[in-house]
Amino acid sequence: xxxxxxxxxxxxxxxxxxxxxxxxxxxxxxxxxxxxxxxxxxxxxxxxxxxxxxxxxxxxxxxxxxxxxxxxxxxxxxxxxxxxxxxxxxxxxxxxxxxxxxxxxxxxxx
Amino acid sequence: xxxxxxxxxxxxxxxxxxxxxxxxxxxxxxxxxxxxxxxxxxxxxxxxxxxxxxxxxxxxxxxxxxxxxxxxxxxxxxxxxxxxxxxxxxxxxxxxxxxxxxxxxxxxxxxxxxxxxxxxxxxxxxxxxxxxxxxxxxxxxxxxxxxxxxxxxxxxxxxxxxxxxxxxxxxxxxxxxxxxxxxxxxxxxxxxxxxxxxxxxx
Numbered sequence: 001x002x003x004x005x006x007x008x009x010x011x012x013x014x015x016x017x018x019x020x021x022x023x024x025x026x027x028x029x030x031x032x033x034x035x036x037x038x039x040x041x042x043x044x045x046x047x048x049x050x051x052x053x054x055x056x057x058x059x060x061x062x063x064x065x066x067x068x069x070x071x072x073x074x075x076x077x078x079x080x081x082x083x084x085x086x087x088x089x090x091x092x093x094x095x096x097x098x099x100x101x102x103x104x105x106x107x108x109x110x
Numbered sequence: 111x112x113x114x115x116x117x118x119x120x121x122x123x124x125x126x127x128x129x130x131x132x133x134x135x136x137x138x139x140x141x142x143x144x145x146x147x148x149x150x151x152x153x154x155x156x157x158x159x160x161x162x163x164x165x166x167x168x169x170x171x172x173x174x175x176x177x178x179x180x181x182x183x184x185x186x187x188x189x190x191x192x193x194x195x196x197x198x199x200x201x202x203x204x205x206x207x208x209x210x211x212x213x214x215x216x217x218x219x220x221x222x223x224x225x226x227x228x229x230x231x232x233x234x235x236x237x238x239x240x241x242x243x244x245x246x247x248x249x250x251x252x253x254x255x256x257x258x259x260x261x262x263x264x265x266x267x268x269x270x271x272x273x274x275x276x277x278x279x280x281x282x283x284x285x286x287x288x289x290x291x292x293x294x295x296x297x298x299x300x301x302x303x304x305x306x307x308x309x310x311x312x
Contacts, residue, residue: 044195055209063216076304080300083213090203090289096195101194101196
């Protein structure tokens, strides 16, 4: 962090964008309507909520599935399966996140 | 004048000495009885305290990690907007720590059944109570420290990624090793509670 701060004070012109003028409230709202900024893609939202729901439901659901249907009465097996499923969701998120960011970088390089 | 550091420890010690001396010198010395305390404390209270400690400490660890990591991601993201989805990996590592606590608590709470009081004070029920208490404390403490470790590593990963994006994968390896620590606590908690039966009549 310290090195970055020094760098920005040395040559502020090309690193930092010129400060935007402070607009009155009404004009700010007008500007926001004209240019609402980068829209959040639908697939990002789907990914976010999908992984949130999977992290909440999948391990505990697998625990109950295992203890009630697959191996009734064995809570240790069910808990082990739930822990494994939680890690599977985690690894799936790591893979998806890595692929997404790498894809964006290669797109930019082209 | 006493320093505030010294006085904060000396008042409880003074109170313990006064109360202990009073009990001892008024002929009630046998009132302080560890064995009686262990015999008369309900196994339900041990079990419930273990479950509460397990989920409470796990959530403290996960939340601590998430707020340390989250503030660093936001701070780094302001300077270098390209750090985005990759750094949420650190957040989800912290989240897994809380999920471990939830799993263990569900397993533990399935061992609590309602039985009449006269059947409660039996060696097997005492074993279940102690196993749930110390198993819950083990899992909770492991997950607390694991969450803090993953959180601080994740915060460093976000800042390092903002400065130099080749560093992220290297720090992610360290983070994965930190994340495995909580799994050790989960395994031991399951082993400790595995031999404990439900509360039952005898």
